[in-house]
Amino acid sequence: MMLRAACNTLGRQSTKQAVFPYFRPFPTAVFQAHNAYYSSAPHPLDPLTATEISSASSAVKKYLVKKEQKDPSSIRFVAVSLCEPEKKDLLSLLKEEVFDPTKVTRRAEIVTLVDGIASELVVNLRGEDDDGADDDDVVSYVSLPPGTQPLYSPDDCDLAEEIAKSSPEVQKAVLERYGIEDVEKELVCDPWSVHLADDEDELLTFDGQTGKPRRLIQTFLYQRMLNLGTLEDNHYAHPIDIVPVVDLNTKKVVRIDGMERQPPKIPDLHVNYHKNLLSMNSYLERDWRKDQLKELNIIQPHGPSFSVEGNRVTWQGWTFHVGFNYREGLVLNNLFYKGRNVLHRASLVEMSVPYADPHRPYQRKCAFDVGDYGLGYCANSLELGCDCLGNIYYFDAVLADSKGEPVEKKKVVCMHEEDNGLLWKHVEYRNGHNESRRGRELVISFIATVVNYEYLFYWKLKQDGTIDFEIKLSGELSTNLMSEDELTNGEPTHGTIVCPGVNAQIHQHMFCARLDVAVDGHKNTVSEIDIVSQPDVTHYGNAFGVTEKILKTEKEAIRTYDATKARSWKIFNAEGKTNPVNGKATAYKLMPFTKGSAGPTVLTAPTSAVSLKGKFATANLWVTPHNRMERYPAGEYTPQGDGSVGLPHWTENNRSIEGQDVVLWHSFGVTHTPRVEDFPVMPYESTGFMLKPDGFFAGNPAIDLPPKANEASKLASSEEKSCCG
Numbered sequence: 001m002m003l004r005a006a007c008n009t010l011g012r013q014s015t016k017q018a019v020f021p022y023f024r025p026f027p028t029a030v031f032q033a034h035n036a037y038y039s040s041a042p043h044p045l046d047p048l049t050a051t052e053i054s055s056a057s058s059a060v061k062k063y064l065v066k067k068e069q070k071d072p073s074s075i076r077f078v079a080v081s082l083c084e085p086e087k088k089d090l091l092s093l094l095k096e097e098v099f100d101p102t103k104v105t106r107r108a109e110i111v112t113l114v115d116g117i118a119s120e121l122v123v124n125l126r127g128e129d130d131d132g133a134d135d136d137d138v139v140s141y142v143s144l145p146p147g148t149q150p151l152y153s154p155d156d157c158d159l160a161e162e163i164a165k166s167s168p169e170v171q172k173a174v175l176e177r178y179g180i181e182d183v184e185k186e187l188v189c190d191p192w193s194v195h196l197a198d199d200e201d202e203l204l205t206f207d208g209q210t211g212k213p214r215r216l217i218q219t220f221l222y223q224r225m226l227n228l229g230t231l232e233d234n235h236y237a238h239p240i241d242i243v244p245v246v247d248l249n250t251k252k253v254v255r256i257d258g259m260e261r262q263p264p265k266i267p268d269l270h271v272n273y274h275k276n277l278l279s280m281n282s283y284l285e286r287d288w289r290k291d292q293l294k295e296l297n298i299i300q301p302h303g304p305s306f307s308v309e310g311n312r313v314t315w316q317g318w319t320f321h322v323g324f325n326y327r328e329g330l331v332l333n334n335l336f337y338k339g340r341n342v343l344h345r346a347s348l349v350e351m352s353v354p355y356a357d358p359h360r361p362y363q364r365k366c367a368f369d370v371g372d373y374g375l376g377y378c379a380n381s382l383e384l385g386c387d388c389l390g391n392i393y394y395f396d397a398v399l400a401d402s403k404g405e406p407v408e409k410k411k412v413v414c415m416h417e418e419d420n421g422l423l424w425k426h427v428e429y430r431n432g433h434n435e436s437r438r439g440r441e442l443v444i445s446f447i448a449t450v451v452n453y454e455y456l457f458y459w460k461l462k463q464d465g466t467i468d469f470e471i472k473l474s475g476e477l478s479t480n481l482m483s484e485d486e487l488t489n490g491e492p493t494h495g496t497i498v499c500p501g502v503n504a505q506i507h508q509h510m511f512c513a514r515l516d517v518a519v520d521g522h523k524n525t526v527s528e529i530d531i532v533s534q535p536d537v538t539h540y541g542n543a544f545g546v547t548e549k550i551l552k553t554e555k556e557a558i559r560t561y562d563a564t565k566a567r568s569w570k571i572f573n574a575e576g577k578t579n580p581v582n583g584k585a586t587a588y589k590l591m592p593f594t595k596g597s598a599g600p601t602v603l604t605a606p607t608s609a610v611s612l613k614g615k616f617a618t619a620n621l622w623v624t625p626h627n628r629m630e631r632y633p634a635g636e637y638t639p640q641g642d643g644s645v646g647l648p649h650w651t652e653n654n655r656s657i658e659g660q661d662v663v664l665w666h667s668f669g670v671t672h673t674p675r676v677e678d679f680p681v682m683p684y685e686s687t688g689f690m691l692k693p694d695g696f697f698a699g700n701p702a703i704d705l706p707p708k709a710n711e712a713s714k715l716a717s718s719e720e721k722s723c724c725g
Contacts, residue, residue, distance in 0.1 A: 044085055044093070044104045045333070046311065047324060048125075050398050050406035053080050055133040056108035056123040057404025063121070063135035064114065076113045078150045079326050079374075080400035083109035083122055086628055087344070087661075091522070107139070110404075111150050116213050116249040118144040118637070147205060147213040149639035151327065151374050152193065155402035156248055157451075160191040160217040163246040167253040170244050177263035178223065178240060185228040188235040189219035190451050190478070193373075193639050194245065195366035197609050204245065204254065205640050215248040216640065218257075218364070220478065223266055226277055234476070234680045236452065237271040237499050241481045243361050257361040264481055267501035273681040284680075298390035299712075304417055306442060308393055313415070315442045317701075318461045322413060322444060324397045327632075329375035330413055330446045330457060337465045338701070342588065342691070345516040348375065348457060348471075349665075350633050352614035354604050356506040357494040359483040365505070366610050369450045371638030375457075378448040379412040387447060388414040415444045423463060423702055437705040439463055452476045456684065464702040470595045470688035471511060476681055477504040477674055498679035510602050510617035510669040511687070512633050516626065519696070520573040520586045522661045526551045526623050527572070529589065530565035552658045554651040557623035560601060561592045561668075568592070569621055570694060574659035579695045587694045592620055592668055595688030599671045612643035622647050622665040623657045633665055 048056070057080055064070040084090075085104070093103060106125040111118060122140035126133065152160075164170050165183045174180040180187055194216040196202050205214055220243060222235035242258040269282040279286045306315035311322045317338040323331035328347040335343040348370065355365040369375070376399060382388050395413035398406050423439025442461045447454060454475035460468040479502050486492050486503075495505040517524055528549045537543035548570070551557040561567055572587035579586055593599070602617035604610040611618060616633035624630060627650070632638075635645030647665060670687050677683065693701070 043310070044090060044106070045082070045321075045323070047398065048080065048082050048108055050408065052106070052108060052125050053398060053400050053404070053406040055126060056080055056110060056137075057400065058133040059123045059135060059137040060110050060112065060121050060404065062133070063138040063141065064112070064119075066135050067138075068114075068141070070114050074114050075404075076402050077400055077404040078111040078113060078118070078153055078402075080108055080110050080404060081325055083107040087626065113150070113215070116215060117146060118148045118150050120144065144637075147640070148637050149213075149215055149641075150637050151372055151377075151639060152191070152217065152248075153374070153402055154377050156215075156217070157191040157373070159248055159251070160219060160246050161189040163248070163251050164189040164219045164221075164244045164253060167244065167246075169253055169256060173242060173256060173259065174221070174240070177242070178266055180223060182228070186224050188222040188224060189244070190222070191217045191219055192365065192451070193367055194218050195364040195609065195613075196640060196642065197363040197366075201364055207247075207250075212249065214250070214254065216245055216254070217248060218243055218245045218361070220480070222479075225268060226270060226272070226280060230276075232272075232274045232276055233270075234272045234274070234277075236476050236479045237269060237502060237680065238266050239479045239481050239502060240266060261484060264487070265501075267481075267499065269500055271499050271680045300391045300417070304391045304393065305440075306393070306415070306417070308415075311395065313442075313444075315417075315461065316440070316463050317465075318442065320461075322395055322415070324376060324379075324395065324413060324446075326376040326399050327370060327374045329379055329448060330444065330459070332444065332459055335461075335467070340520055340696075341518040341522075342465075342467070343515065344518040344522065345514070346459070346467075346469075347514055348511060349514040349631065350512040350614075350616060350638075351455075352508070352510040352602065352610065352617050352634070354508055354510075354602065354610040354614070355478075356603070357480075357483075357492075359486075359494075362480065362505065365478075367450070368614065368634055368638040369448075369453075369455075371632060371634055371636075371641075373450055375446075375448040375450075375455070376412075378450050379409060380447045380449060381409060382411045382414050382447065388416055388445075390416045390418070392416045413444065413446050415442065417441070418443055418460075420460075420462065423705070424700065435707070437702065437707070438710070439702070441468070449475065452478045458688075463705065464700065465693040465696065467691040468594070468688065469513065469690070470686060472684040472686050473509060473670060473672075474682050474684045477678055478507075479504050479679075496674040496676065498674055498676050502679075504674035504679065506671075506673050508599075508602060508617075508669055508671045509687075510614060510667060512616050513666045513668075513689070514631070514633075515590075515664040515666060515691075517571050517588070517662060517664055519571050519588050520577045521575040523574040523659055524571050524662050525574045525585075525658050525660075526557060526662060526664065527570045528559060529568045529570055530562070532565055550658065551623060553654045553656055554622070554624055555654045557621060557657060558619045558651065559621040561598065561620040563593075563598045569664075571662075571664070572695075580698050582695060584695050586696045588691050588696060589694040590621075590664065590666060591690040591692055592666070593687065594690040596670065596686040599669055599687070601667070602669075603671065609643070613638070613641055615643060615648045616646065616665060617667050617669070620667050622651065622667075624650055624663050624665070625655050625657055626661040626663050630663070633667075 065072050108123045110121045120142045124137045221240035223238040224233040224235050226233040244253045244256045247254050320335040321333045331347040333345045351369040353367045393415045394411040397409045397412045401407050420439040420441045423437050425436035427434045445458045447456045456472035458470045482492050482503050492503045495503040498504045530547045534543040569590045570587050572585040577586050633647040670685050
């Protein structure tokens, strides 16, 4: 599909024939503007307000009814979000001494489903005081090819469970096979996107009689056995072996997998973590531990050290803007350190989660959690003193529901400071003099619950110019009953028994971060750095050193991490800015797997549907020249997708990336062989990376931290004065 800039509003006019640009919401700000502008008018990249969402939705409804003759009751909204102008226009605008709001027309981009067909629309937004939305505000409308499936909204997931529970076929099956009479209280239906693993799965995507596309969700079933009037019982301890597949378009169950199997006994041991049910556990702890911890309070008597204006944050030399959208969740834009540009935009843009069990129907158990469900839609409202500890600042978000109505999500992003241990230290051993400085970091985080899993995302800015990104994985394992051959052999072939009779399958979580880098400017070059042995340099055999390779084209830049060479990737300025000490180009380096253990790339076969659709996960690094239409590595629409779009398609052109405005796509992840200790709720696993200055400064940028001892610290047994103050 041809892509054009329908969202570009700076000095150019769009027409209603313009194709909707595949450039999802960047609701963040590049903010070299005056603070006064923030309070007087919306920034071009500020998220949509509730009023703007309502206005845009109203205009779309009027347009679809009047111009496209659609039934208003059939219009279902997938997303309503900000439509961003082009990067070059934004940078040009923000160079001006005075922000002029009249140069910017705010627009919204909308994805809808009508009678099973997805459409994209762009709408001109009126001012906050003007709610007279009209169909003429729609400046672009594109009906997507039949079968194109946008992500599943929270309302879609609720609808899938409702369809399964209300199905007479499902009700009959669970009654006859398992004795479940009250499906509303006892039956749980986890909604998963349908990964198309073979031709039989492909045939499901269209109705064989009508030829109409199906919008499919498979529902993994479980039974609740305790406190049936609540949602407290851990249903993952009681998996059911049949899997209904529902069509959201017709609101019907299209098939039920597993019915040919003799009904097994559902595991009935109670394995709970809920505070109200701990005492009813069958074999795990039933009482709270006796040696209760004493309080550990994070107290800042004078308040936090950061300042916030709108969504702009300033802290310890860092300035940046916090954004949030329905798909990526938290987005950081325009990160500067001590007045120098480091990153234009950073976010997590995709995640492939393949499960390794080849037994049917689990061959299609795979989710692309960002593209299938949207991390922003799945974001938690965070709890003070539990999810976030200390002196907390929260950012709220406004998203849209399936009716196009605004929904406020409170406290979705948490920001606070944390002690980070010693940042640097040295003792002059000759006289015992100590110089040490404790480091502090600014943590910006959010948490997404995607069905059974919790993903905890932490961006951490440090006082030495380092950017740290950590993902913690917690929540519950997606469990199942063993297949018939596994029962015969007495153990699962591709999983772990985590509770008597309950299997948890081996799987991977392959993440992809999109890093729109701007190291001292927007023209950068990327090189690969290895540390290798140099046996031929000297007969002493002690030599090893650095090798550096410039990555000149996209295909050269498809790279894999090598721990045996301490591999990293350097991003250096290509605009002539050099380090005053060594004369080399100023740079940052991307250091993989600085959290958790280094893991493999995706382990599915190269010809598998998982590897084709999630090809971004077959390498740890991809580099592309910036293109506003290239946003998501597995494509704009991942549900029921075939892998024909995204990074593999873009990089086929093998464009030059040397000295360009480049984007780094960093793939990394966790390969999870479940442990018994991961059940009923999982202690977190961790993964992540670091962006670290490498020749960006003339020396340690944190040398200016003043010596200061924490006067509140004391010995547990006696008093002693600090030596570092």
